[in-house]
Amino acid sequence: MDTEVGTRPDGQEARPTRAGRLRALLSAENVIAVVLFVALFYVPYFLVGFPVYVLPQYMLFGVLALTLCLLWGFGGMVSFGQAAFFAIGAYALGVTLRDVGGPTAPWLGLLLALGLGVVLAAVIGWFLFSADVRDSYFVLVTLALSTITQVLANSESQLTGGFNGMFVERVTLPFGVVDVSLAGDLAAYYVIFAFTLLCYLLFRYIQWSAFGRVLVSIRENEDRSRALGYNTALYKTVAFAVSGGVAAVAGALYATDAGFVSPTLGGVLFSTSVVVWVAIGGRHYFIGALIGGIGISILSQTLNARIPEYWQLLLGLLFVVAVGFFRRGIVGTILELPGRMRSRRG
């Protein structure tokens, strides 16, 4: 068993920590995750109408936040281009449904979304990382990526419907013996719920895997990892490709759920929102990013109607505080609270 290895220090002090304490800390994260997913699971038992309609979209925003969390919180690469992948996935499904059709078109569309997301991210990633383009430079390139995506989506109206957007119907996914139609809100809710859960588990698995640990080491000290024999450019490229692929599939599901895609979905504004969600939720824990994505979307929806000016202002201030002074984000801070309190007592 390697449980003793690969554990995390708890708190700032240089003191040895016992495994039991760590386990308590670990389970805090898992408990929150379980509570979140159980709560999401039971939402349709207690609420009808709008919440059931809109929560799946927010869950997909949460998945988008997960993809950025992998890059930023674990790989140390901030991407201001996640929305571009989301939009590319959305258009991929839309175009496939429109131009190919047939019962397998939904799967083809999702596959195309995945493929485009992975390939595009891999190509861009390898192109940049192999020349050691990183940090702020990488941010700028991803910023350009979302700018270009939006401009092209606006302009290539033959393909994308341009500025006026593209309609995407609710698909029916054939699963061998049963067909699952997303036409009903309830079915759409649980399909997207399952996808979100799957993505969360996938990212937690990545975190646990050797790949995830090496990725963190690259964030901490890329030169060291390289000098230990890791092809760090390859690791970063893979992380970027995974993140791009998942973001694109989430985007495709968003398209069919929302029924409509327009170029702003791939733009800088939406991309930067994702950064804000992850920063405020907490970039060092996937659950923080997920809650950030879902929670801030819910708050934006409710508060924007009431106090639009002040809500945006508050969000900006929270972002500054989270990035500069409060790097664990809200969820991260809550997760690390028990450990910190214990170490204070100790």
Added chain:
Amino acid sequence: MDRVLSVLLDVVTSTLVLALVSLGLAVVFGLVRVINMGHGAMLALGAYVAWTCVNRGIPFPVAVLVATVAVGIVGLVFEVLVIRHFYEQPFETLLISWGFYLVVTELIKLVWGTDLRSLPNPLPGTLSVGGAGIGNYVAVISLISAALLTATALVLYRTDLGVKVRAMIQNRDMALMLGVNAPRMYRSVFAVGAALAGLAGALIAPMFSIEPDMGTLWLVRSFFAVIVGGLGAIVGGTLVGSGLIGGATVVFALFSKQVFAQTVVFALAVIALRFRPVGILGRR
């Protein structure tokens, strides 16, 4: 011939206007290594301050000065309150300055509202340069841009202060030995960068729509201009980068659709970054 001259003029003015907008960014990035994503909000703030002054009956040139000073002070306050804690973390400063952008843009909306504003052109009329026409005001701000670039170059390469500042870029410890008060120097550089943004915002205000988000127009363009131009090559780099981003768009647009021109130029910028991460004129 006429056409060549007029295209040339377009390239030059486009380049110089972009250089003017990017100079503050270049100074801050080149000297203290902060990618100031809040630059766009500073431009907008400069434009709004100038607009307010002109509407109070203050002559435009004075309004520009007021905007320069006001935004410089805002930059100074931001530096003192936040940025100075993060100089060693380029990543954090980039993100925090993005937060600054979000906050200031919202504040502008609260203070000035969201209506579109405009400033009258202070120098209507045109002049002819060898057959090709150019607006007086465009000519003047192009000249101001050239003058500012020259002045920056002179300060950096011909004065004591410039030597100290450049020493600081090269080696912070050595600069300390030369008696440079680094924190104060950093603070001044950041404030000067902000003031330049305010100046640029006020100067371009008569040619552009004054609105809270006006900075987003320039966001990606000016960053690329600065970064592609080159790390540490503040004046030359900004000029070359602006030429590539601003000028090349003009040239490409001659042969192709505007969308294509803009896309190609961004793609070229990314490729340039890939093969010369320190920028075209940059040095490590």
Added chain:
Amino acid sequence: MPRPLGGFDRRAFLTASLLGGGAVLAPSLLSGCAPQSADNGGGGGGGQDGPIRVGVISPLSGAWTVYGKAHSAGFQMAVDELNAAGGTLGRQWEVVIADSRTEPQVVTEQANRLIREEQVDFLAGTFSSAERNAAAPVVTQADKLLLYPTFYEGQSQEFYPGVCNPNVFMFGPEPSEQVWPHLEYMIREHGGRFFMVGSDYVWPRETNRLTKQRLEELGGSVVGEVYIPFNTPQYGSLLGDIGRSGADVVFLSLTGSDTVNFRRQFAAAGMKQDFTVWTVDDEEAATSGVGPEATEGDYVSFDYFWSIDTPNNQKFREKVRSAYPDVIMNTVGVAMYNAAHMAARAIEEAGEVSTDGIRSALAGMTFDQAPQGTLTMRAEDHQATLPSYLVRARPGWTSPDDMFEVVNQVESVEPETAQCDDLPLSGA
């Protein structure tokens, strides 16, 4: 600062997956406790008593905020008038305003919220065609109506359900109403060589296509056609192209900040003296943004202007001045105002608040109290028949009051028939 590296050992991982799996299985075990059925149709509105509820979606923040105020104020004003007169069918009106944030994706979300959560009886608003398209599938699915106020590119089946949709009514002008009636005047006064500059999307392209078609029939020609991506700051090369084109008229369909930036730079380059400018986008709010010196002498065409001197508009102006002194009223605000009043009449005629009732009563309805004159909602394709005005910006204007003078007007323009597969548009 602690970072999670191996924050997930195998045992914890398995436990978590099992718990998650358990949660997935749980409901099927809890028989009799199935999720409540969330019907997609939404509730039946406010029913047949209680207030009539209308959802209004306006761009109150984001890039097009400048149009948003008139947009929502127009509707609210009409509703206040209706309520002051005792409501409709004895019921008061209630408006629920939602902010689109100028994001089509937000429109999808808000349209759903208004229908499902706020239980509104129908929707009015959305600003751009993209926003309308975002709301359209929602209203179609819920079988609610959308009353759309903005000038737009006209209807063509390929953009269904955004257009050619029995659930959508168009209260704003399309190109054959907004542009065609004034082409002859422009050709006569300024010449027939047009240089077209538009934002790079459907409305400008479609408007230009139709304008070009008609222009060529009248003997004019297009000497240049350029589309500008959104958020383009500098226009140096384009100004040069226009300068060399030999055009008589620069025909603009730029939008947002781009139209302001272009026109200010166009004026600063001294090109106004050589070319006549005609814009089909810059209503009073956008023209205010461009400013007097860059707009003077330029032409604008719409169905409504603040400065037109009809008796209806004189009354309307008084009401706006007292109720919304800060709002710059424009074509979309007036279309929202008309939409509310016409919907009220339709409800009265139908005797009930229902989608079918309003739809069939609205179709073919004529409204002579519109600020711009008389308006007829064509039954066949749900397109309003409207007056059309061409105005010129006065030199040195100071406010919308003295901004424009009318130079050409047509009392009522019969729009081209929509390019839809199934006409007339009627409920399924």
Added chain:
Amino acid sequence: MAELLEVQGLSKSFGGVQANEDVHLSLAEASVRCVVGPNGAGKSTFVSMLSGHTVPDAGSIRFRDRDIAGWPAHKVAKAGMVRKFQRPSFYPDLTVAQNLEIPVLATGRRRGRVGEAVRDVAEQVRLTDALDVRAAHLPHGRTQWLEMGMLVARDAELMLLDEPTAGMTPEETSATSRLIETLVRERGISAIVIEHDMSFVRSLDSEVTVLHLGRVIAEGPMSVIERDEQVRAVYLGQEVT
């Protein structure tokens, strides 16, 4: 028997300045070589070329009979030659255990064996008591050991140690030389040690290569080197004894 490392004719210049010229060196299995020289002698350039961080202009680096000159750093490390940097380079925000785990994972060991390997190395570099401590909180001397431990955990066959005793107390320095000896004896690891500290070099009791102005000016056991006229001249004014 073939040598572990055979360097010939290695040269590198930076903008006209000849940093290394025709440098040669050969090293047998399980042996230690110290590379010394005054500041600017080209020691860092030399080690950077070996580790793949700098591409040589000319020359060959045969490691286990493969010419690895010009290979990227990660491939050199994979081949078995792993570098310790002059300024200790590790993962400050991770625990000592996690720091050691990363290089172990690079060896491709099965998941179940990783913990064992980590504890094993930790014991060797005397960090067993600090496994759960964040590396940033280790005292400087111990971070040097941590980094050496990372090379061991990577299964390095040849360690490139760039000033491994910088910032160490005399006690720690002598412990370090004992550690290197132990590693050579027990694990058969070889080492190239770049050093300033002459007493440390002496205590290692290995062959020494002296670089001056980018060239090898002397080679041999420390006792011989110390008597070499040219070396004494180069170190004139600097303390050799």
